[in-house]
Amino acid sequence: MKRAPIVMGATALGLVAVLSFHTKPASLTLGAVPPTTVPPTTVPRSSSGTSSSPPPATTSPSSPPPPSSSTTAPSTTAPTARRAVGEAVNYNYGILSVAVTVQGRTITHVGIASLDDGGNFRSQSIDQQSIPILEQQAMQAQSANIQGVSGASYTSAGFAQSLQSALGKVGL
Amino acid sequence: MGTVVVLELYTVPEQAGLTELLSRACARLHEADDVFSTWQEASPMSRLRRGDITLEQAPPEIARVLERCEMARTLTHGWFDPWAMPGGVDPTGLVKGWAAERALEVLRAPTVIGAMVNAAGDIAAFGGPSTSAPFRVGIVDPAERGQLACVVQLAGAIATSGTYERGAHLVDPHTGRGAARLASASVCGPDLGLADAFATALAVAGQPGLAFVEAAEGYEALAIGHDGRWQWTPGFPFAPPSPVPPDRPARMSPA
Numbered sequence: 001m002k003r004a005p006i007v008m009g010a011t012a013l014g015l016v017a018v019l020s021f022h023t024k025p026a027s028l029t030l031g032a033v034p035p036t037t038v039p040p041t042t043v044p045r046s047s048s049g050t051s052s053s054p055p056p057a058t059t060s061p062s063s064p065p066p067p068s069s070s071t072t073a074p075s076t077t078a079p080t081a082r083r084a085v086g087e088a089v090n091y092n093y094g095i096l097s098v099a100v101t102v103q104g105r106t107i108t109h110v111g112i113a114s115l116d117d118g119g120n121f122r123s124q125s126i127d128q129q130s131i132p133i134l135e136q137q138a139m140q141a142q143s144a145n146i147q148g149v150s151g152a153s154y155t156s157a158g159f160a161q162s163l164q165s166a167l168g169k170v171g172l
Numbered sequence: 173m174g175t176v177v178v179l180e181l182y183t184v185p186e187q188a189g190l191t192e193l194l195s196r197a198c199a200r201l202h203e204a205d206d207v208f209s210t211w212q213e214a215s216p217m218s219r220l221r222r223g224d225i226t227l228e229q230a231p232p233e234i235a236r237v238l239e240r241c242e243m244a245r246t247l248t249h250g251w252f253d254p255w256a257m258p259g260g261v262d263p264t265g266l267v268k269g270w271a272a273e274r275a276l277e278v279l280r281a282p283t284v285i286g287a288m289v290n291a292a293g294d295i296a297a298f299g300g301p302s303t304s305a306p307f308r309v310g311i312v313d314p315a316e317r318g319q320l321a322c323v324v325q326l327a328g329a330i331a332t333s334g335t336y337e338r339g340a341h342l343v344d345p346h347t348g349r350g351a352a353r354l355a356s357a358s359v360c361g362p363d364l365g366l367a368d369a370f371a372t373a374l375a376v377a378g379q380p381g382l383a384f385v386e387a388a389e390g391y392e393a394l395a396i397g398h399d400g401r402w403q404w405t406p407g408f409p410f411a412p413p414s415p416v417p418p419d420r421p422a423r424m425s426p427a
Contacts, residue, residue: 145308146308146309146310146320146323147180147288147301147307147308147309148180148288148290148295148297148307148309148310149293149309149310149311149312149320150293150294150295150309150310150311150312150324150330150331150332150358151293151311151312151314151332151334151356151358
């Protein structure tokens with residue numbers, strides 16, 4: 001069955017309207033596609049991404065496995081890790097860009113590449129609370145096959161946009 | 173309002189005219205903001221609150237929204253009460269969902285399989301990511317905000333209200349003071365405006381509020397207490413296969 005492409009737009013009520021449109025391949029299923037042999041754009045730093053194990057056969061709300069502490073030195077049989085940074089986007093409290101690391105068609109890590117919130121204390125506390133959560137949510141979204149999160153922070157739109165941009169740069 | 177809204181469409185491939193659809197949906201959101209924003213001094217809502225204009229002189233949407241607020245106040249036994257706010261009536265808790273539903277209407281084109289309008293975690297939706305599946309939405313775990321508490325299947329809208337997101341902003345209309353008897357309250361139902369109002373009311377009222385949600389046809393709720401305890405209405409749409417994680421206490425029926 002053909003999966004539909006996704007078109008996404010975002011706007012900010014009361015703030016500058018941002019309209020951006022992306023299409024992406026419908027599926028990012030683990031292990032579904034043989035890895036491409038694209039050399040890495042940057043050498044990934046040791047990261048706390050989850051290991052690229054297949055998702056559980058049944059979806060459950062249990063917490064994901066704890067991050068592995070090993071450095072990312074791919075074995076000869078593992079797909080090459082590729083990393084890209086998405087475009088810098090405005091979010092409510094400043095400018096951020098998202099970095100994504102993929103192996104094959106698997107996202108192994110999502111993080112903030114740059115964050116400029118003007119050093120404002122209030123935005124700093126929100127960023128500290130929200131950004132790590134968005135990183136986790138991006139990971140969880142992949143493994144639980146969900147299309148949205150309720151109760152999420154309002155910084156998510158900027159994050160999603162930059163993540164989309166980063167995924168585009170690694171060909172996903 | 174300072175709310176970031178994300179719109180997502182799932183369509184048949186190579187569908188033309190999607191930019192136009194999204195633009196029109198966004199325009200509806202901005203129109204609602206221009207009328208209802210209490211942050212804009214010159215908005216009709218602000219002028220109404222100040223007494224510069226009467227309800228009859230205001231745009232008709234305001235009267236429509238206030239009628240819905242009355243209905244929500246009745247259905248929640250006063251736990252949702254926009255008239256109990258300082259500064260005059262403030263329907264903001266319901267307007268966000270109302271505006272999102274209006275934007276969603278625009279997206280009902282023949283080739284759109286599914287669409288979601290996500291206003292900072294309150295979501296109005298129809299259809300799904302494919303013709304054979306509904307949308308699956310995770311609910312943030314209030315105790316562990318990097319994790320999901322559970323996943324639900326959407327048949328319409330979901331709204332979540334809680335104290336963890338921006339601090340204690342929930343007000344008890346009966347006392348005028350801040351109150352949040354639940355860590356998180358999620359309500360699913362056909363209309364996001366009403367789900368928003370129910371979720372807000374439930375977060376303030378606590379577990380007894382599950383009764384007024386259950387009494388409203390088509391609406392279901394999940395309440396997560398500060399002690400981590402879960403309670404939900406019988407029809408709450410947990411996504412299969414299992415709604416109860418191993419370490420959660422057994423479910424309890426609402427009073």
